[in-house]
Amino acid sequence: MMISRENAIKTQTYSGVNIRLHPHPKPEIYIELFNFIKEHRFAVPTGYKNNFISLQQVAYPPLDGKSMKNGFMGAFIRYTDLLQAAWVDESTGEYTDKEELKGLIKIPANLKADGVIFEFVFYPLEHMLIVQIDNKNLTTTPNTILKFFESVFRSPEFIKRFKAGEVHTLKEPKGVVSILNNKRLKSIEFDIARPNPDGFNDRLKKKVLKSLNNQNAKNLKVSMDAQQGKYLNLDEESQALAWVAAENGSIMAVESDQNDRTHTISTADISLEQKIPLPKSLSLAQKWTKVTEIIKEKIASAKKELEDSRKKTKELDT
Numbered sequence: 091m092m093i094s095r096e097n098a099i100k101t102q103t104y105s106g107v108n109i110r111l112h113p114h115p116k117p118e119i120y121i122e123l124f125n126f127i128k129e130h131r132f133a134v135p136t137g138y139k140n141n142f143i144s145l146q147q148v149a150y151p152p153l154d155g156k157s158m159k160n161g162f163m164g165a166f167i168r169y170t171d172l173l174q175a176a177w178v179d180e181s182t183g184e185y186t187d188k189e190e191l192k193g194l195i196k197i198p199a200n201l202k203a204d205g206v207i208f209e210f211v212f213y214p215l216e217h218m219l220i221v222q223i224d225n226k227n228l229t230t231t232p233n234t235i236l237k238f239f240e241s242v243f244r245s246p247e248f249i250k251r252f253k254a255g256e257v258h259t260l261k262e263p264k265g266v267v268s269i270l271n272n273k274r275l276k277s278i279e280f281d282i283a284r285p286n287p288d289g290f291n292d293r294l295k296k297k298v299l300k301s302l303n304n305q306n307a308k309n310l311k312v313s314m315d316a317q318q319g320k321y322l323n324l325d326e327e328s329q330a331l332a333w334v335a336a337e338n339g340s341i342m343a344v345e346s347d348q349n350d351r352t353h354t355i356s357t358a359d360i361s362l363e364q365k366i367p368l369p370k371s372l373s374l375a376q377k378w379t380k381v382t383e384i385i386k387e388k389i390a391s392a393k394k395e396l397e398d399s400r401k402k403t404k405e406l407d408t
Contacts, residue, residue, distance in 0.1 A: 101367040104381055105232040106220040106260040108337060109212075109239060111252055112284060117159050119252075120214040124150065124164065126251060127242055133171070134241040136234050140174040143167070143230070143238050146207060147200065153211060153375050161382075163374060165209045166221065166238070168230055169202030211378040218260070220382060223363065232259045232361035256283045258339060260385070263392030265360030266336045269343055270329050271399055275322040276352060278343040279313040280335035294330050295338075309339065321346070329396060364388065 111119055124145065133144040146165040153161035172195060177186040186194075197203075206228045210221035223230050236259050242248055243255040269278075284302050302310055312331065316322045324332070335341050341357045366384055368377055 098370040099367045100370050101365050102222050103224045103229070104220055104364050104366055104385065105223050105235070105362050106218060106385070107232070107235055107239065108258050108260065109217050109219060110256045110284070110338070112254045112256070117214040120212070120217065121150075121158050121162070123252065123255075124162075124212065126248070130245075130247055132238075132242050132245070134238045136168060136230070137237075140171050141168055141204075142171050142174075143169075143234060151375075153378060155375070159214050161211055161213045161378070163209065163211050163378060165207045166230070166235070167202060168206050168208065168228075168234075170204040172197065172203050209374075211382065213382075220260075220378070220385060232363065235259075236361075258283070258337070259361040261336045261357045262360040262362050263389045264395075266333070266341070266357060267392050267396045267399075269341060269355055269357070270324055270332050270396060272343065272345055272355075273321060274345045274347070275316065275324075276344045276346050277313065277315045278322060278324070278332075278341065279311060280331055280339065280341055282310045282312075282331075282335045282339040284308065284338075295334055298331075298334055333393065 109120070109123075111123065114120070128145045128147060131144060131147075133142040135141070136143055143166055146167045148165065150158060150162040150164050152158045153163060173188055173191055177191060178184070179186060206225055208221055208223060208225055208230055210219055212219045219235075221235055223232065223235075236257055239255070239257040243257065248255065282298060284299060284307075298310060302308070314322060314328070332341055336357055343355050344352050345355055346352050362385070364385060366381055368380060372380065
């Protein structure tokens with residue numbers, strides 16, 4: 091039986107990162123950031139053999155066909171840098187100098203060996219990038235995307251142009267809920283980087299940002315240890331603060347199992363990797379709009395789950 095393209099479904103895996111520049115006087119600064127990265131052709135080692143990742147040298151079409159401020163599409167390209175490989179002269183057994191290789195190997199700059207494309211959408215107003223991390227049976231990782239931006243943000247060129255930037259992977263929402271609902275927590279620490287104020291409707295985020303700015307602080311660390319023989323029972327304010335940390339930093343906790351052995355749990359280990367089935371007939375813009383809706387709904391649903399569980403706990407206590 092043949093399946094029409096309109097009904098055909100393809101499942102891809104998506105992840106993402108939150109990016110923040112300090113200072114950032116306008117949303118357009120994020121558009122400038124991506125143009126800057128592309129212009130300087132930043133290529134960052136992935137940590138596997140001679141693989142590198144960079145931005146694909148293409149235009150950034152607006153998601154809505156109008157304004158890039160409302161979101162724009164692009165892609166990363168991962169490839170093998172042949173000049174970084176170890177080349178051996180089989181007649182002598184000697185390795186060829188890399189500078190000599192540049193004169194021997196003539197490859198156009200636009201051609202990349204073992205190249206694979208990973209498409210993304212970026213929202214300047216929310217500073218959020220969502221990326222498809224699988225393509226043609228090949229994959230990348232959220233950590234690779236994280237390392238790419240971290241490397242760019244450490245470069246002298248970036249610091250001279252933008253001063254400072256921070257990046258954090260999107261976290262698996264149910265994983266965050268699992269940590270905060272853990273009934274055997276012995277300690278927990280929130281490490282919160284300065285959030286951006288654009289579009290915030292969350293008073294706590296604004297409060298955290300104001301407090302950090304007033305004290306010239308880069309980040310806020312809050313830690314709690316349980317009393318002897320007891321476990322932490324996080325209240326509403328602490329759980330709300332934890333969400334700020336999950337979205338703008340990290341959470342590190344220590345739990346005690348049934349045998350009183352302790353284990354460290356962290357949001358660093360629960361980066362979002364969401365499989366999403368979608369019709370093949372969708373346009374690229376339609377696909378990214380749907381993917382974004384699904385991921386945002388997943389985060390909102392997890393927050394509601396945490397709130398509902400907190401309400402049930404209060405009812406049982408009374």
